[in-house]
Amino acid sequence: xxxxxxxxxxxxxxxxxxxxxxxxxxxxxxxxxxxxxxxxxxxxxxxxxxxxxxxxxxxxxxxxxxxxxxxxxxxxxxxxxxxxxxxxxxxxxxxxxxxxxxxxxxxxxxxxxxxxxxxxxxxxxxxxxxxxxxxxxxxxxxxxxxxxxxxxxxxxxxxxxxxxxxxxxxxxxxxxxxxxxxxxxxxxxxxxxxxxxxxxxxxxxxxxxxxxxxxxxxxxxxxxxxxxxxxxxxxxxxxxxxxxxxxxxxxxxxxxxxxxxxxxxxxxxxxxxxxxxxxxxxxxxxxxxxxxxxxxxxxxxxxxxxxxxxxxxxxxxxxxxxxxxxxxxxxxxxxxxxxxxxxxxxxxxxxxxxxxxxxxxxxxxxxxxxxxxxxxxxxxxxxxxxxxxxx
Ligand SMILES: Cc1ncc(COP(=O)(O)O)c(C=O)c1O
Numbered sequence: 131x132x133x134x135x136x137x138x139x140x141x142x143x144x145x146x147x148x149x150x151x152x153x154x155x156x157x158x159x160x161x162x163x164x165x166x167x168x169x170x171x172x173x174x175x176x177x178x179x180x181x182x183x184x185x186x187x188x189x190x191x192x193x194x195x196x197x198x199x200x201x202x203x204x205x206x207x208x209x210x211x212x213x214x215x216x217x218x219x220x221x222x223x224x225x226x227x228x229x230x231x232x233x234x235x236x237x238x239x240x241x242x243x244x245x246x247x248x249x250x251x252x253x254x255x256x257x258x259x260x261x262x263x264x265x266x267x268x269x270x271x272x273x274x275x276x277x278x279x280x281x282x283x284x285x286x287x288x289x290x291x292x293x294x295x296x297x298x299x300x301x302x303x304x305x306x307x308x309x310x311x312x313x314x315x316x317x318x319x320x321x322x323x324x325x326x327x328x329x330x331x332x333x334x335x336x337x338x339x340x341x342x343x344x345x346x347x348x349x350x351x352x353x354x355x356x357x358x359x360x361x362x363x364x365x366x367x368x369x370x371x372x373x374x375x376x377x378x379x380x381x382x383x384x385x386x387x388x389x390x391x392x393x394x395x396x397x398x399x400x401x402x403x404x405x406x407x408x409x410x411x412x413x414x415x416x417x418x419x420x421x422x423x424x425x426x427x428x429x430x431x432x433x434x435x436x437x438x439x440x441x442x443x444x445x446x447x448x449x450x451x452x453x454x455x456x457x458x459x460x461x462x463x464x465x466x467x468x469x470x471x472x473x474x475x476x477x478x479x480x481x482x483x484x485x486x487x488x489x490x491x492x493x494x495x496x497x498x499x500x501x502x503x504x505x506x507x508x509x510x511x512x513x514x515x516x517x518x519x520x521x
Contacts, residue, residue: 150466150467151466151467151470151471152466152467152470152487152488154470157169157170157171157172157477157482158170158171162187162188163177163180163182163187163188163379164177164182164185164188164505165177165185165503165505165506165507165510166510167482169477169482172477172478172480173480174480175477175480175481175482176480176481176482176506176510176513176514177482177503178481178482178483178500178501178502178514179482179483179484179499179500179501180379180501180503181344181372181374181375181376181379181501182375182376182379182503182505183347183348183375183376183433183457183501183502183503183504184347184353184376184419184423184429184430184433184503184504184505185429185503185504185505186376186377186378186379186419186422186423187378187379187380189418189419189422191418191422192378192415192418192419192422193415194418195414195415195417195418196380196411196412196414196415196418197411198414199219199410199411199412199413199414199415200410200411202219202410202414203217203219203410204410205409205410205411206406206407206409206410207406207407208406209406210402210403210404210405210406210407211396211402211403211407212396212402212403215406215407216407217407217410217413219410219413219414219417220238220407220408220413222413222417223238223408223413223414223416223417224236224237224238224384226417226420226421227384227386227420228386230354230420230423230424231346231354231355231357231369231386232354232363232364233369233386233387233388234387234388234389234392235386235387235388235389235391235392235393236384236385236386236387236392237384237385237392237395237396237402238373238382238383238384238407238408238413239382239383239384239385239401239402239408240381240382240383240401240405240406240407240408241372241374241381241382241383242269242341242343242370242371242372242373242374242382242383242384243269243383244383244401244402244405245370245371245372245383245384245385245401246267246269246270246272246273246341246370246383247269247272247273247276247400247401248273248385248395248399248400248401248402249273249339249368249370249385249395249399250273250274250276250277250281250308250310251273251276251277251278251399251400252394252395252398252399252400253308253337253368253391253394253395254277254278254281254306254308255278255281255305255306256278256280256281257280257281257304257305257306258281258282258304258305258306258307258308259281259282259283259284259301259304259306259307259308260274260277260281260282260283260284260308260310261284261285261286261294261297261298261301261307261308261309261310261336262274262283262284262285262286262309262310262311263285263286263288263289263310263311263312263315263322264285264286264287264288265288265289265312265315265317265318266310266311266312266315266341267312267316267341267343269341270310270312270341274310282301282304284297284301288315288318289311289320289322289323291323291326291327291330294309294327294330295330295334298330298333298334298336299334302334306336306337307331307334307335307336307337308336308337308339309327309330309331309336309337309338309339310338310339310340310341311324311327311339311340311341312340312341312342312343312344313340313341313342313343313344313345313346313349313355313356313357314342314343314344314345314348314349314356314456314457314458315344316343316344316458317458317460317486317490317491317497317499318452318454318458318460319452319454319456319457319458319459319460319499320452320454320456321345321349321356321359321454321455321456322340322356324340324356324357324359324360324362325360325362328362328365328366331367337367337368338365338366338367338368339366339367339368339369339370340356340357340366340368340369340370341369341370341371342355342356342357342369342370342371343370343371343372343375343383344375344456344457344458345357345359345371345456346371346372346375346376346377347375347376347377347423347430348376348430348433348456348457349455349456350430351427351430352424352427352430353376353423353427353429353430355369355371357369359455367387367388367391368385368386368387368391369385369386369387370383370384370385370386371383371384371386373408373412373416373419376419376423377416377419377420377423378412378415378416378418378419379419380411380412380415380416381408381412382408382412382413382416429504430504432504433457433502433503433504434455436502436503436504436506436511437455437456437457437459437502439508439511440459440500440502440506440511440514440515441453441459443511443514443515443518444459444461444500444515444518447515447518447519449461449518450462457501457502457503458499458500458501459499459500459501459502460497460498460499460500461497461498461499461500462495462497463485463496463497463498464494464495464496465494465496466485466487466488466493466494466496467487468485468496469485469486469487469496469497469498470485470487470496471485472485472498472521473485473498475521476498476517476518476521479517479520479521480513480517481513481514481517481518483498483499483500484498484499485497485498486498486499
């Protein structure tokens with residue numbers, strides 16, 4: 131029998147969520163991810179909330195590469211990397227990531243969550259300090275929570291360079307200062323103040339860590355990410371990112387950095403020492419996705435054009451969208467239940483855009499989050515704007 135106290139608490143939480151209209155529901159998709167999908171019970175629906183920024187998750191060559199990987203290597207190795215879990219395709223993917231991002235080396239993980247979880251507990255040491263932007267992704271926050279008690283942690287105000295500089299100065303006695311930020315902030319869609327952050331890191335001898343999960347494949351002329359957008363290729367100490375968004379969309383993540391950083395992670399990081407590697411099928415699909423991105427930069431151009439069309443169209447309809455070149459467009463609603471209700475109404479109108487509420491965003495800051503894909507055609511965009519005009 132489950133513990134009675136737990137049962138009562140769990141029931142209370144679920145009842146409260148239901149009664150306040152905040153209970154999340156999950157829609158089952160019964161076709162591959164694409165600009166338009168088949169949703170169980172709702173029929174054909176345009177997806178405006180997937181991270182499939184380049185439309186690669188359903189690309190025939192990406193799928194074929196995964197099938198070939200599965201056939202060549204089997205389902206997996208039943209082992210972690212350092213025992214007998216390293217496949218040739220892991221090295222190939224890691225070399226591809228490093229070469230694409232312009233770093234010496236890279237290491238893959240089963241998710242970017244795991245990649246981030248590896249970074250701070252492994253690389254920091256007693257006497258260090260980690261300074262983290264207040265809007266960083268949950269995986270960075272949790273990674274910072276895992277550091278030694280002798281590593282100080284502090285949060286600086288979102289993109290506030292005065293606050294960051296004040297804190298860097300205040301910690302000038304530390305052995306190593308670490309600064310961490312998202313490249314594209316996942317809930318706001320705004321970009322990190324990367325140039326100023328990098329300059330401050332240089333001035334105060336700090337290590338810069340950039341999670342570019344929403345920037346890679348999206349930002350910069352060739353999709354290398356936020357560092358390319360700001361013309362800072364080669365200037366970031368450590369980059370993390372996901373393979374579960376623009377780069378194939380299945381799963382997986384990476385750390386890209388100097389070979390010393392990667393070697394330390396290989397030797398010491400708990401998420402790879404004690405957990406299996408990325409499945410071969412995913413590694414091969416992700417490799418192919420990066421290959422296609424390199425050969426078809428026009429996908430990035432089209433994505434940027436679609437972002438402009440959607441932002442301008444929503445602006446013309448009177449929706450206030452914060453200005454940003456990223457593919458994430460939040461529409462602030464405020465009230466949690468209202469945001470969820472509006473998401474449900476959009477689904478009725480054939481558009482999938484989910485209302486985001488606490489704990490994904492702070493209380494009272496519920497929103498609809500739109501994500502644009504290069505795979506959207508003008509007809510999709512016309513239907514999207516028509517649905518929003520009815521909202
Ligand atoms: C900024 C950021 N970092 C990390 C992650 C985690 O990525 P993954 O799904 O590969 O664990 C996400 C996904 O939501 C993200 O948005």
